[in-house]
Amino acid sequence: QTFFSCHTGVYMVWFTLIFFFFFLASLFRMIGKTDPTWAVVQWGIVDQEWYDQTINPVLEKLKTFALVAKSEYFKQNPELLETYLTMTLQFISWVLSLIFFLILVFLFTELLKLVQRVCGLKLPVIWPDEMRWWGRLLISMDNL
Numbered sequence: 001q002t003f004f005s006c007h008t009g010v011y012m013v014w015f016t017l018i019f020f021f022f023f024l025a026s027l028f029r030m031i032g033k034t035d036p037t038w039a040v041v042q043w044g045i046v047d048q049e050w051y052d053q054t055i056n057p058v059l060e061k062l063k064t065f066a067l068v069a070k071s072e073y074f075k076q077n078p079e080l081l082e083t084y085l086t087m088t089l090q091f092i093s094w095v096l097s098l099i100f101f102l103i104l105v106f107l108f109t110e111l112l113k114l115v116q117r118v119c120g121l122k123l124p125v126i127w128p129d130e131m132r133w134w135g136r137l138l139i140s141m142d143n144l
Contacts, residue, residue, distance in 0.1 A: 015137075016134075016137040016138060016140070020138075023098075026094065026097070026098070027094075030090050030091070030094045033090060034086065037051070038051060038093060055089070058089065058092075059085055059089065062085050062088055062089065063081065063085060066081060066084055066085065066088075067081075105131075105134065106131055109128055109129065109130065109131060109134070112129060113129040113130070116129065117129075
């Protein structure tokens with residue numbers, strides 16, 4: 001009923017469903033990926049040298065924290081240290097990319113609110129003009 005009805009704004013439920021599928025795909029990619037290189041480096045958007053300059057200090061900090069917290073464990077199993085570092089770095093990258101995506105959605109939502117309210121331009125579609133509407137759409141998707 002919700003997805004195939006002709007009510008105004010039904011496409012927003014579809015957007016939310018598609019965003020949810022992208023979220024799940026990013027989780028599966030994070031779990032199944034063994035290479036710590038970012039996708040933007042593999043695609044050629046970011047230079048490998050910049051990536052190395054950025055990630056190497058982070059890896060050294062993580063290695064220091066790991067050796068302090070679990071020093072005996074990693075001394076007995078040194079091969080697990082690299083696995084731990086890869087998992088932690090992937091999780092940190094995933095959280096940061098999720099935050100970046102939410103910031104992009106926020107900025108786009110605010111831009112459309114500016115266009116509608118300040119410029120007086122009426123858009124032919126109904127788009128959430130505040131982040132709380134995105135939250136309500138996510139709750140609606142969860143209830144479906």
